[in-house]
Amino acid sequence: MPPTERFLPLKTQWFHIMLCLADGEQHGYAIMQEVLERTDGKIRLWPASLYGSLKRLIAADLIEESDARPAPQLDDARRRYYKLTPHGRRVLKAECDRLQDLVRALRRKLART
Amino acid sequence: MSWASRAYRRVARAFPHEFTMVYGADMAQLGDDVIDDIAKREGLAGLLRMLADVVLRLAIEYLVELRGDVRYALRALRQSPGFALVGILSTGIGMGLTTTVYASKWQIISRQLPVAHPDRLVMPDKPVSYHHVEAYRQENRIFAGVAAFEPGVAFSVRFTEDESGKPQRIFGQLVSPDYFSVLGVRAQAGRVFSASEDHPGDAPAIVVSDRFWRARLGAASDVVGRALRINEQLVTIVGVAPRDFDGVLPINPSELFVPITVRRAVAPELADDVLHRSDARQFLALARLAPGVAVDVAEGVLATVNRRLAAEDTSLRVRGDTVRRVPLVAAGGMVPLPRDVKPLISAFFAALMGLIMTIACMNLGSMLVARGANRRREFAIRLAVGASRFRLVRQLMAEGVVLSLLGGVLGFALAYLLIALKMKYAAPSAQPIVSAIKPGWSAAWFAFGLALVCGCGFSLAPALRATRADVTPALKDGSGLQLPGHRRLGLRNLLMVAQLTGSLALLMITGFLVLGLSQSGQVETRFDPRDAQLLALDPARDGYAPHRSVAFFERLPDRLRGIAGVRFVALAAQPPFAVEDEDATVPVNSDGGAGGARIQASVKKDVVGSGFFAALEEPMLAGREFTAEDERLPDSTRVLPVILNGSAAAALFTSGNAVGGRLRDGARTYEVVGVVRDLKNGLQVIPSLMYLPLRQVAFTTPPAGGITVIVRGDPSVIRAVQREIESQDPSLTVFDVRSLAEYLERSRAAERYALDTYAAIGVFSLVLAAIGLAGVTAYAAAQRRKEIGIRVALGARTEQVLFLVLREGLALVSVGTVLGLLGAVGMARVMAALTDTFARALRVGTGDPRLVFGAPLLLAGLALLASYVPARRATRIAPLSALRSQ
Numbered sequence: 001m002p003p004t005e006r007f008l009p010l011k012t013q014w015f016h017i018m019l020c021l022a023d024g025e026q027h028g029y030a031i032m033q034e035v036l037e038r039t040d041g042k043i044r045l046w047p048a049s050l051y052g053s054l055k056r057l058i059a060a061d062l063i064e065e066s067d068a069r070p071a072p073q074l075d076d077a078r079r080r081y082y083k084l085t086p087h088g089r090r091v092l093k094a095e096c097d098r099l100q101d102l103v104r105a106l107r108r109k110l111a112r113t
Numbered sequence: 114m115s116w117a118s119r120a121y122r123r124v125a126r127a128f129p130h131e132f133t134m135v136y137g138a139d140m141a142q143l144g145d146d147v148i149d150d151i152a153k154r155e156g157l158a159g160l161l162r163m164l165a166d167v168v169l170r171l172a173i174e175y176l177v178e179l180r181g182d183v184r185y186a187l188r189a190l191r192q193s194p195g196f197a198l199v200g201i202l203s204t205g206i207g208m209g210l211t212t213t214v215y216a217s218k219w220q221i222i223s224r225q226l227p228v229a230h231p232d233r234l235v236m237p238d239k240p241v242s243y244h245h246v247e248a249y250r251q252e253n254r255i256f257a258g259v260a261a262f263e264p265g266v267a268f269s270v271r272f273t274e275d276e277s278g279k280p281q282r283i284f285g286q287l288v289s290p291d292y293f294s295v296l297g298v299r300a301q302a303g304r305v306f307s308a309s310e311d312h313p314g315d316a317p318a319i320v321v322s323d324r325f326w327r328a329r330l331g332a333a334s335d336v337v338g339r340a341l342r343i344n345e346q347l348v349t350i351v352g353v354a355p356r357d358f359d360g361v362l363p364i365n366p367s368e369l370f371v372p373i374t375v376r377r378a379v380a381p382e383l384a385d386d387v388l389h390r391s392d393a394r395q396f397l398a399l400a401r402l403a404p405g406v407a408v409d410v411a412e413g414v415l416a417t418v419n420r421r422l423a424a425e426d427t428s429l430r431v432r433g434d435t436v437r438r439v440p441l442v443a444a445g446g447m448v449p450l451p452r453d454v455k456p457l458i459s460a461f462f463a464a465l466m467g468l469i470m471t472i473a474c475m476n477l478g479s480m481l482v483a484r485g486a487n488r489r490r491e492f493a494i495r496l497a498v499g500a501s502r503f504r505l506v507r508q509l510m511a512e513g514v515v516l517s518l519l520g521g522v523l524g525f526a527l528a529y530l531l532i533a534l535k536m537k538y539a540a541p542s543a544q545p546i547v548s549a550i551k552p553g554w555s556a557a558w559f560a561f562g563l564a565l566v567c568g569c570g571f572s573l574a575p576a577l578r579a580t581r582a583d584v585t586p587a588l589k590d591g592s593g594l595q596l597p598g599h600r601r602l603g604l605r606n607l608l609m610v611a612q613l614t615g616s617l618a619l620l621m622i623t624g625f626l627v628l629g630l631s632q633s634g635q636v637e638t639r640f641d642p643r644d645a646q647l648l649a650l651d652p653a654r655d656g657y658a659p660h661r662s663v664a665f666f667e668r669l670p671d672r673l674r675g676i677a678g679v680r681f682v683a684l685a686a687q688p689p690f691a692v693e694d695e696d697a698t699v700p701v702n703s704d705g706g707a708g709g710a711r712i713q714a715s716v717k718k719d720v721v722g723s724g725f726f727a728a729l730e731e732p733m734l735a736g737r738e739f740t741a742e743d744e745r746l747p748d749s750t751r752v753l754p755v756i757l758n759g760s761a762a763a764a765l766f767t768s769g770n771a772v773g774g775r776l777r778d779g780a781r782t783y784e785v786v787g788v789v790r791d792l793k794n795g796l797q798v799i800p801s802l803m804y805l806p807l808r809q810v811a812f813t814t815p816p817a818g819g820i821t822v823i824v825r826g827d828p829s830v831i832r833a834v835q836r837e838i839e840s841q842d843p844s845l846t847v848f849d850v851r852s853l854a855e856y857l858e859r860s861r862a863a864e865r866y867a868l869d870t871y872a873a874i875g876v877f878s879l880v881l882a883a884i885g886l887a888g889v890t891a892y893a894a895a896q897r898r899k900e901i902g903i904r905v906a907l908g909a910r911t912e913q914v915l916f917l918v919l920r921e922g923l924a925l926v927s928v929g930t931v932l933g934l935l936g937a938v939g940m941a942r943v944m945a946a947l948t949d950t951f952a953r954a955l956r957v958g959t960g961d962p963r964l965v966f967g968a969p970l971l972l973a974g975l976a977l978l979a980s981y982v983p984a985r986r987a988t989r990i991a992p993l994s995a996l997r998s999q
Contacts, residue, residue, distance in 0.1 A: 028143050041154070046163055047143045048125070048170035051136040080139055 004087075004094045007060070013045060013053045018062065018084060018092050025066040027079035028054070054082060062088035117160040118148050124167045129178050130501035178504075182511035189512055196484065200477050200516040201523060203881050204567065207473020208517075208524025208560055211466045213531045216556045218462050221364065221447045221547065222455065227357045229297030231445025233257075233402045234361075237415060238440050238451070243373070244391035246289070246398045248418050255414050257403045258295035261373065261396040263287040264362050265817050266382055268369055269654035269846055271342040272329070280342070280655065280846050283325070284545065284817075285369025286360050287380055292370070293320070293354075295401050296361070302326075303337035303352030306372050317348040317375045323356045325368035343371070345656025345844075346379045361399055364448045364547050381653040381814045391426065399444055408441055408452060415439035447547070461943060468615055470567060472878050474517075475612040476885045478571040481513055482608070485579025486896065492580050506576040513572025514565065521564030525557055606925060612885050613929025614936055616878035617972050621937030622944070624964045638853070639730040645853035646831045647688050650838070651819035652812075655845050659813035665841070666812045666820065670724070672841070673824060676833045681825040684722030684807055688821050688856050689729060690792065691719075701778045701803065703765040714764040714801055716757075722807040726756075726789055728823050734759065736772035736787030743806040754806060756787040761801035776803070819848065828852055879972065883979040886922060891983035894918050898987075906992035914988045915981075922980035929976075930969045 010018070016035045020026050026034070032045050045053070057063045066081040084092065121144045128137065144163070151159040190197040225231040246261040264286050271280040286292075293305035305320055319341070321330070330336055339350045348371075354360075360367030373396075377384045387393035402411055416438045442449040450458070485492075492505055638645075652662045670682040702713050723739045726732075736756070743754050755776065762771040762785070776783040783803070791802075812820065824834055835847055851859075894901070901914055909917075 028139055029146050032143070032147065044151075046166035047121075047140055047147065048167035050143070051140045052170050052173065055132065055136060079142070 004091050007062070007091050008095055008098055010091070010095045011053075012043070013049065014057060014062070015095065016043060016045070017050075017053055017057065018088060021063060021082060021084045021088075022092060025081040025083045027081050029079070031082075057088070058082075061085055062091055117152075117164065118145065120164055121148070121167055124164070124171055128171055129174050130504055131178075132174055134499070178507070179511075182508050183515060185508055186512040186515045190515065193484075196480060197516065199884060200480060201520045203473050203476045203884070204517045204520030204564070205523030205527065207470050208521050208563055208567075209527025209531065210469050210524075211563060212524055212528035212556055212560045213535075214462060214466050214469070215559050216528060216532055217535060219459075219466070220555070222450070222458055222462065224447050226296070226361065226363065226445050227298075227355065228445070230401075232443070234296070234443070234445040235400050235402060235408060235411065235441040236361075236444035236449055237398055238442050238449070240394045240396055241398050242391045242394050243289075243388045243396055245394075245419070245422060246396060248422060249398055249400060249415065252414055252418065253403070255403055255406050255411050257401040258291060259398055259400045260292040260295040261289040262292055262361060262399055263373075263382060263396055264360070264367065265365055266371070266380060267651060267654060267817055267819070268343050268371070268380075269345070269651065269656075270329075270369070271345070280345075280844075281329075282651070282654070282819075282846060282848055283329075283368050284365065285371055286367045287373050287382060288370050290372050290374065292399070295399060297401075298355060298358055300352035301355045303350070305352050305354075306370075317343075317346065317379055318351040318372065319343070319348050320352045320354055320370040321350055322354045322359055322366070322368045322370070324359065324366065326353045329368075343369070343379050344381070344654045346376065348375070348379065361397075361444055362447075362449060366545060366547060378656070378658075381659075384659070384814060391422065400441075409438070412438040412441050415441070468619065469878075470563065472612055472615040472619065472881055473520075474567045474571040475608050475615070476881050477513065477516065477567075478575060479608045479612070479885050481509070481572050481575035482578060483891075485509060485575050489579060496580070502580050505580045506573075509576035509579060510569060510572045513576070514568035517564045517568030517571075518561075521560045524564070525560045528556065528560065606921075609885065609925045610929050610932065612882050613926060613972070613976070614932040616882040617930060617933025617969065618936035618940060619878045620972065621933070621964065621968050622940050624968055625937075625941060628964060640825075642854035642857055643852050644825060644827055645689075645728070646824045646826065646828065646834065647849065647851055647853060647856055648822050648824075648831070648834070648847055649819035649849040650822060650845060650847060651815050652842075652845060653815060655842075662812040663809045666809070669822070669838075669841075672837055673822070673834055676826075676830060676837060678830040679824055679826045679834070681724060681728035681823075683725040683728040683823045685725055685821045685823060686720035686807055686811060686816050687818055689725075689823065689853065690857060690860070701765070701776045701783075703774060703776050712765055712767065714761070716761050716765075716801040716803040718803055718805055720805050720807050720811065721756075725804075725823070728825050729792075731789050731792070734788045734790055735762075735770065736785070738787055738789075739804075739806045744808055746806065746808055748808070748810050752782050752784050754786040755783040756789060756804040757785055758789055758802040758804075759791045761803055762788045764801050821849075823853075879975065882972065883975045886925070886976050887979035887983060890918065890922050890980035891986075893921055894983050894987040901987055902992040902994075911988045915984050918984035918987050919977070919980055922976065922984075926973050926976045930973060933972075934969060 007014075016038075017031055019038075020031045020034045028047075028050055032047070032050060035043055035045055054063070058065070062085060063082050064085050066083040122141055125137065125141050125144065126133070128140075144167075148160070148163070151163055155162070226234070228234070240263075243261055246259055249256065249259045266285055266287050268283050268285055269280040270283045271278065288306075290306040290308055293299075299305065300320065301323065303320075306318065321336070326332060326336055330339070333339070336350055336353055341348055341350060354370065360370065371380060373380075373383060373388060375383070382395065385393070387395060400411070402408065416436055419436075419439060440451065442451050443455065446455075495505060496502065652665055653659070657665065666684065670684065673679055673682045700713055700715050702711055704711060721739065723741050723744055726738045733756075738756060739754065746753065752775075757765070757771055765771065765776065766774050766785075771785045771788055774785045776785065783805075789804075807820075822834075824830060831850060831852075835850070838845060838847055897918070901909075901917070904914060904917070
């Protein structure tokens, strides 16, 4: 498995996809909607790019297809669901730490001026 | 919106098979789900973005797969290094040879001048007088412009900042002032000539080439207005011609462009008022056809003008003035090719390149076929578990393309080497000749494109074949049991026959040439050529007035004879056995037939001074050789003395003694004063030669190579000779100092280079064919392992098995041999029709039984050996293991 640092900083699209999967399984459509809402429509994952990214995330062992299904009334049987792998979770955590460090450093600078 | 949805789905379906299998349905579904939302929120721009995104992704996905294919191919090749090596070598050598042909021949034939509309430039094939050019200019409905120029003029150039330095001999053109405007060429600095330069006697202004400016003036920015001394006369540089422009006929690159209006001291060619004499036919007429005018119309009009001029002054008429059309050659290329010949030559070289490449790629192709067959099981498994056939084909093709690209790199390096060698062994010539164009970007692109096309082309069929979707038998059996007669005309056999045919044809052709060249490429001298020293002088270009030149050469031989160790001294217009001046052949008439009947024969002219044959230790077979009196004969002499060689004497005087006989050509009458034996002259066996005396006229306007001084004596005398000349006038330029041995060596180096190249091509194709055949036979034997095993188990004897395997190879070799012989004969005809050198070599070579019988036998022998080895191995197949293994 490639080391965690190799993926940092995470590409914008990867970051948003992994962020969506942080609290559970999602399918492509839901990921797209969530990102759109979270960024107030600023970032739209176009369908082809989304699946291209999903393919690469799987190849990098950051996410995987999920067998577990949500409650039947919410499930859309045609869709594939994705979830973070343990490795993916570690990478996301590392990215979070990295961003925190950055923000902290930035705050300190701004506070001094 | 429905259009966007349709377009999106269509693109989504085109994604690689592996991608579509997993994400295809989801991606299409997601597109449908969001398209309304996108249209609502972002309108048309949003829909277009979505489509752009899917198209871009499509490209990326395929590129990623391509990268994977290439990586896979490299790994596969690393695993079978023998296959990779043979593949790279065979395509590499093939591409090297093809790229060499491209750079040295094709580019020279097809490259156009860097001028406006080079295809509209034409030129009569013979020189004309300036009077003619002026008359052509009047035909302004036919020609947009007509300029006069004289190519290959030597200038002795001295750079003014270096007054003490020796002058350098540099070649250029004498041009009429409208030369550049007819070409449509502007100066990159300064100006070109203006029409006002058309007044004789104006201040000498010259234009220099980009090459001259960079190499000799260090690309100085203040070049315009600089002064130079040309033939000791001061001239001013008014402009620099554009980059890559070396004048018309750039096969002999021109560095200086001097207007024909300069004083004769600058250019001795312009002496005797040649601009106003209609008998001074020394200019080439460069014409630009007016828009919409066809070449044959122009040819007719020029003939009419010529007839009119000839009628005005009948005394000046020469052969060809009364023809109905003046042949025009294309003047916009590197070499002046007659219009109808160019497609023929182009086709020939294209065919030659194609043939070499086909042979090389056939090998690659048949190796890939065999390799694919061995991996059928692997492919069957992959197909069975869901790989797409397209994907497998791409992967196999990637192997072929990677091989051939690696071969392309090798080939380009090889071409570079071959061309460097070719330049090194270029035949000596008075004026520099572009014999090959350095393989630059265009050749690199050519090699790359060739590699790509050949790689794709020759791996497609094997890949399709290997992945044919008959999964079940392949899985069950490993390889199909081949029945006798099965697919007799299969792809593999077709490839093999084509390869045998091509390589035999190539071998025969090169063999003909090698034999022909080596049999005719001998120079015979009666003495050690190291004991004859050559040097050249051209005082007219060192600023000598005519009478001073004449006086200098009158005294020179006697002065040199006074030096200790010098045995003979002679002057000549070119070195002995020179290979230059192909076009000095003229028809002459004699009354030497039986009973005074008229005989016409073509003879080549050569110009030699007194004592020339004595210096070469050639006794006269009859008569005498030229004397000092012959050299002093004025230009107006009605009957010039000439010496014939044996062939010319025999051809022109069948009835007996040639000495005392009279000859006539278009211009003059001659009297034969002597006969010498034929001097063999390398490949250029000139059957009939007529020697004219080197008269004083030649001293004032020497030929391009200057006047050659031949000094017989051992190599040490040359220093003393140079010192003696320097003591007479230190400002004289002595050039081309070498021994006759060195000169001959250089002359033959080109032939030897050609021989080596041809021999290499022949051997290469033979080896390739043998490798290919061995591979194919081994493959066929492997395929029939099971059958052979059964036969051995049933009691087949060794020789029966041997014959079984060899039979197929034998049939292929026989068909290939017959076709190859036919191909060789056909190609020899075409080549002989195209160039004289080939024709001569082929005439000698084709009759040789060693080749006519030897080459097919050699190939057949090698082919049999190549198929015998795998066949022999097949006889050792143990029936049990063969049956069990599959």
